[in-house]
Amino acid sequence: MTNSKDLLKESIKGIAEYVPGKSTEDIVAGYGIEPGDIIKLGSNENPLGPSTMAVEAVRTMADSISVYPSVDAGELRRALAAYVGYPEDMVVMGAGMDGVVDTLMRLFVHPGTSAIIPTPTFSYFEIALRAAGGTPVFVKRQGDYSVDIQAVISSLDDTTRLIYLCSPNNPSGNTIPEDDVRAVVESTDAIVFLDEAYVDFSSNSLVGLISEYDNLVVGRTMSKAMGLAGLRIGYAVVPNWIFREYMKATTPFAISRIAVAAGLAALEDTDYRKKTIENVDVGRKFLTEQLSNHCRVYPSQANFILIDVSPKKSRDVAETLLKSGIIVRDCTSFRDAGDGLIRITVGTPDQNRRVVDTLHTILDS
Numbered sequence: 001m002t003n004s005k006d007l008l009k010e011s012i013k014g015i016a017e018y019v020p021g022k023s024t025e026d027i028v029a030g031y032g033i034e035p036g037d038i039i040k041l042g043s044n045e046n047p048l049g050p051s052t053m054a055v056e057a058v059r060t061m062a063d064s065i066s067v068y069p070s071v072d073a074g075e076l077r078r079a080l081a082a083y084v085g086y087p088e089d090m091v092v093m094g095a096g097m098d099g100v101v102d103t104l105m106r107l108f109v110h111p112g113t114s115a116i117i118p119t120p121t122f123s124y125f126e127i128a129l130r131a132a133g134g135t136p137v138f139v140k141r142q143g144d145y146s147v148d149i150q151a152v153i154s155s156l157d158d159t160t161r162l163i164y165l166c167s168p169n170n171p172s173g174n175t176i177p178e179d180d181v182r183a184v185v186e187s188t189d190a191i192v193f194l195d196e197a198y199v200d201f202s203s204n205s206l207v208g209l210i211s212e213y214d215n216l217v218v219g220r221t222m223s224k225a226m227g228l229a230g231l232r233i234g235y236a237v238v239p240n241w242i243f244r245e246y247m248k249a250t251t252p253f254a255i256s257r258i259a260v261a262a263g264l265a266a267l268e269d270t271d272y273r274k275k276t277i278e279n280v281d282v283g284r285k286f287l288t289e290q291l292s293n294h295c296r297v298y299p300s301q302a303n304f305i306l307i308d309v310s311p312k313k314s315r316d317v318a319e320t321l322l323k324s325g326i327i328v329r330d331c332t333s334f335r336d337a338g339d340g341l342i343r344i345t346v347g348t349p350d351q352n353r354r355v356v357d358t359l360h361t362i363l364d365s
């Protein structure tokens with residue numbers, strides 16, 4: 001008789017659990033701070049809250065949640081296809097971009113295969129890869145967090161199935177130049193997954209390259225600029241041959257009726273998106289200017305900035321901010337990030353002022 005625990009896949013044992021940003025509830029429980037006094041700048045959410053049009057759509061849809069959604073979220077998929085300028089049979093969806101990544105792992109990864117991951121970066125790609133039995137090959141980013149493209153290309157081998165490029169990168173905020181992405185895509189038949197979760201805050205989308213290559217996938221999400229993180233809507237633009245395979249392997253009905261309705265409304269709400277992007281532009285500039293003479297601030301094209309508080313420890317600085325009711329992201333859990341980096345989501349003007357004033361006091365002490 002085997003012990004049930006022995007049946008667990010070997011690949012799961014090596015996974016370090018995903019570390020999310022702290023929630024408001026964590027801080028209320030842990031520090032006794034009133035919810036109204038807490039500002040949440042640790043998870044790159046939209047500080048303006050959701051689009052009112054999306055909220056209205058959720059309310060309207062509430063009466064029909066006893067009915068399954070369409071199997072492939074077709075209505076929203078078509079609207080997203082129009083938004084990115086590709087035909088509907090080149091857009092796939094999942095429960096968040098995380099869900100899209102999971103399905104891609106099902107398509108391409110099995111034990112004995114590998115994926116290249118430039119670090120530090122968003123950790124879920126590694127988790128999904130390992131869960132599928134694949135082996136990560138890490139290529140450390142350079143001092144300014146640019147990707148060492150030649151090192152990525154030199155790491156390609158017969159086992160490589162995927163290459164993860166995050167642009168703008170979480171947590172560093174920088175983008176990858178088009179020529180670098182082309183150089184990787186053209187060096188291999190493996191699939192290059194370009195994660196553009198934060199691309200609405202930059203002017204550098206490379207989604208246009210999809211039509212030129214058979215091995216490039218661009219991941220997108222409605223969690224950030226579209227303000228729907230709580231609904232879990234991710235999508236990707238893929239070559240048509242991947243679309244056909246993806247539709248066979250993906251979870252059916254992955255996008256709820258509520259999410260489809262809200263997603264459609266959010267896409268229509270161009271005013272909300274414009275306000276969101278303006279708020280990030282202004283706030284990012286403010287945070288960068290105000291913090292630059294106290295610590296190193298990395299130039300960002302995302303809705304967050306990365307600062308280096310060393311020789312202080314990021315864990316201590318983040319903890320002191322928490323005691324003042326400010327949640328930021330200590331980056332210690334990011335592979336190869338060291339122990340001095342803090343990621344701060346751009347908030348509202350009042351929130352940004354509060355984080356700057358509190359950080360000045362901490363960094364001057």
Ligand SMILES: Cc1ncc(COP(=O)(O)O)c(C=O)c1O
Pocket residue numbers: 043044095096097098099122166169170195197198220221222223229232233234
């Ligand atoms: C770079 C990056 N990619 C993907 C995701 C996942 O997005 P989603 O909420 O669509 O699963 C995140 C979430 O923070 C992210 O930072």
